Amino acid sequence: MRHGLASVSRGGWIAGLGLLAWLGFIGAAHALPAYARQTGQACVACHVSFPELTPYGRMFKLSGYTIGKRQDLPLATMAQFGVTSVKNNRDDQGQKIVPKTNQPVLSAASVFAAGKITDNIGGWIQWTYNNLATDSAGGTVGHSGIDNTDLRVVGRSENTDQTDMRWLYGFTIHNNPTVQDVWNSTPAFGFPFTVPPNGIAAAAATLLDGALAQQVAGTGGYVYWNRSVYVELTGYQTADGFFSPLRAGQDIHTAGGVHRLSGVNPYWRVAYNREWGSNSLMVGTYGAKFRLYPDNTMPFTPTDSYTDIAVDAQFQHISDPHTYTFQFTRIREKQDYRASYPATLAGSPIGVGPTPANADDTLTTDKFKATYYFERKYGATLALFRTHGTTDPGLYGPGSVGGSANGSPDTDGYIVELDYLPLQNLRLMLQYYGYTKFNGARSNYDGSGRPAGDNNTLFVNVWLVY
Numbered sequence: 470m471r472h473g474l475a476s477v478s479r480g481g482w483i484a485g486l487g488l489l490a491w492l493g494f495i496g497a498a499h500a501l502p503a504y505a506r507q508t509g510q511a512c513v514a515c516h517v518s519f520p521e522l523t524p525y526g527r528m529f530k531l532s533g534y535t536i537g538k539r540q541d542l543p544l545a546t547m548a549q550f551g552v553t554s555v556k557n558n559r560d561d562q563g564q565k566i567v568p569k570t571n572q573p574v575l576s577a578a579s580v581f582a583a584g585k586i587t588d589n590i591g592g593w594i595q596w597t598y599n600n601l602a603t604d605s606a607g608g609t610v611g612h613s614g615i616d617n618t619d620l621r622v623v624g625r626s627e628n629t630d631q632t633d634m635r636w637l638y639g640f641t642i643h644n645n646p647t648v649q650d651v652w653n654s655t656p657a658f659g660f661p662f663t664v665p666p667n668g669i670a671a672a673a674a675t676l677l678d679g680a681l682a683q684q685v686a687g688t689g690g691y692v693y694w695n696r697s698v699y700v701e702l703t704g705y706q707t708a709d710g711f712f713s714p715l716r717a718g719q720d721i722h723t724a725g726g727v728h729r730l731s732g733v734n735p736y737w738r739v740a741y742n743r744e745w746g747s748n749s750l751m752v753g754t755y756g757a758k759f760r761l762y763p764d765n766t767m768p769f770t771p772t773d774s775y776t777d778i779a780v781d782a783q784f785q786h787i788s789d790p791h792t793y794t795f796q797f798t799r800i801r802e803k804q805d806y807r808a809s810y811p812a813t814l815a816g817s818p819i820g821v822g823p824t825p826a827n828a829d830d831t832l833t834t835d836k837f838k839a840t841y842y843f844e845r846k847y848g849a850t851l852a853l854f855r856t857h858g859t860t861d862p863g864l865y866g867p868g869s870v871g872g873s874a875n876g877s878p879d880t881d882g883y884i885v886e887l888d889y890l891p892l893q894n895l896r897l898m899l900q901y902y903g904y905t906k907f908n909g910a911r912s913n914y915d916g917s918g919r920p921a922g923d924n925n926t927l928f929v930n931v932w933l934v935y
Contacts, residue, residue, distance in 0.1 A: 508537035533623035534591035543584035551930035557923035592620035614718015673878030686712035729765035764820035771808035826863030848888035874916035877909025
C-alpha cells in the first residue's frame, strides 16, 4: 500500500497548525537576540530573514561582531520544532524509512555565547541539542554537541578623509567550511536555511557542502578593501588537541563516525562586492583541496583527494515595503581515490564503506534561490537544485546509502517556501520539496519500483530566536 500526503495523521497536523496559529498571536518579546541587544538595532537591520544577511549584517560579521556595546551576559537561545510529512515513507517491505513523521516534534534547541569581547575581538559559540539524532541501531536518541562556531580578531583603517573604512582585515577560527563567509550563496548559511530533520536525503554531496561541519578547525585570514574586494585564505585540519572543543560531541572513535583530514588543507575565497542605493551585488569564487583518510580511526594510511572549485553570485534589493534577493552557486568536485580504489581492487577495502568502483569521479552541485518579502514579514522563496556526477556503483549502487539501482548520484528538484514573521525573532514556515530525479532516476531509482516523487516532503516549521 502506498502512502501519500493525504495520509498525514490528522491529529499531528491539527496540533502543528494550531501551534503556528497560537504563536502568530503572541505579543512582542522583551528579550532580543544577543547581537540586536549589543547594537541597539532591530533584527531586520542585519537580516533579510534570519540568517540571510543584509549589507549592514555582512559588515557586522566581517568586523568580528564588535560593533556596538559589549554585553555583560552575551547569551541567546534558539529552538525549532515542526511537522514533517514524506509522500511515501515506507520501503518495499512496508517499513518506515525515517522516524517520527506526521507528528509535532522538537528538532533542535541551541544556546549561544555571542558578541563583542573587545573593540577588536568577538565571535559566537553555539551548543545544540538534537532531539532526532540516531544511534548505531537507527533508533532516535537525544544528543548534544558543539554546533557552528566562529571567533575573530579584526583591525580596520579609514580613508584619508576618515569618511569610510578603507581596509578591514581579520583572523578567524571556526569549525565548518564557509560558516565564516558573509554571503548567503555559500553552503553553511545558504538556502534552505532549515531543512526537514526527518526527510529522506539524497546519496551524494560534495565535501564542501556540509560534510565536514563540526569536524574540522579552520584558521584563516581575510582582507576587505573599500567594501568592494574580499580575499580570504584558510587552512582546515582535523579538530584534534587544542582544537578538540570545536568538534565536541562528535563520534570520533567509530569508523565512519566522522571524517578525518590529513595535515592542513587549503581553502580560498575571492569576491567582488558593489553596493548602490537599496541594491547590492556580489560575484565570487571559492574552493578547497582536502586530503581525507578513508577510515577516520586509521590516520596512517594513504589518503583520497577532493578538489572543490565553486563560483557564486548574489543580488539584493532591500527597501520598504519590497525586498528581494537572488543567490546562485555551482560547486564542482574532483574526487581522486588514490587510497580507496587500490585497496578495493586488492579485495581489502579501507574503512566501513561504501568503496569506489572508479579511480576518480566528479560531482557537481548547482543551487539557485529567489526570495521576495513584503514589509519584511511575508515571504516566498523558490529554489532549484541539481546534483550530478560520475556513475559509480561502488559509492552509489544498491548496497550504498540511498540505493541507486544504476549507480548514479544525480538528483534534481525544487523547493517552495512560504514564511511569516509576526515578530522579529519568530518565523513560521511552510516548505515543500519536490524531486524530479532522485539518486539517478525519475522512476524505480532503487530497483524496487520507488519513484523520485515518493520522497517529496512537506514541512511546517517554527523557528524561535531569543
